[in-house]
Amino acid sequence: MQKDAYTLILEAIDAGVYKPGSRLVESELAERLGVSRTPVREALQRLETQAMLTRDGRSLIVASLDHNQLAELYAVRTELEGLAARLAARHASDEELRVLRSMVEDDRSLLGGDPRALSRANKRFHKQIHLASHNRFLVQQLDLVHRSMALMASTSFAAEGRDEVAMGEHDAIVRALESHDGDAAYGATKTHISRAFETRLRVDAGELKVR
Structure with missing residues (x-):
């Protein structure tokens, strides 16, 4: 089409x-x-x-996002992503879980490479969790959130060391999903998004170098 x-x-x-x-x-x-x-x-x-x-x-x-808009966006994203993971832990099929596991393994080959390639892989990973939640209204809201994230000038994956840490966080999320532990999936996802936001703030403050 x-x-x-x-x-x-x-x-x-x-x-x-x-x-x-x-x-x-x-x-x-x-x-x-x-x-x-x-x-x-x-x-x-x-x-x-x-x-x-x-x-x-x-x-x-x-458009661009100022500090307050960025904080507001991440506050909403953290909760919606966490909810998607909680629902995915309950509703994801075995096939969807295997796809998520393969994404985690395959994305390791991108470590140390192009931050934008890592960012695209990250979006694919989260999108797969959204779909695995099997809740169309939640998927629609997350699509809106991710559309607004395109207004950020850079990706947090450009920060030194963020890529390897983020891959470890993805692994923790998938392990929780594989165990069908909704609370653990929710917690691991919120931690992942919170750390991404913290990384972005530190980059903006000049505390972290970017590649």
Whole structure:
């Protein structure tokens, strides 16, 4: 199925093609995406309504998150991700658990590599847990949260040493899921998200080096 202009622009923001502060020009986007200007204009209006884009004079730019918005986003994400893990511990099929286990093992090959590749692997991992919760309304809310996370200028995986620690946290989450221990899965996930937020704050404060 062919993706529409809205999805393509959103994916480009998520992939870091357009970073916070990047100016989006209707004519340039239409040419780049190979579509007419009308669907691009409609997509930009929709993204502005969703606060993914903001006005800078007459121009539309990719929005950014200030400290308070970041804290608010992580507060919501921590609880929703924890709930998804708790439900996945109860509802995940054996096949879904095997997929999660293979992700943990395969992603170890990315350690020390490109932070963006690790970030993409991390998103796949969490998305799989969302789906394993078997709750469509929760998945929808988490999709909104993760869409807003594209407005962060960098990934916490760029921080020195974060990748190896995060992989260990993923392993702890999957072990709890494999044991069908909802409380442990909830706790391990909240710890994982909390540490990611702490890492991001330390990077922003200049306490941690980034690769």
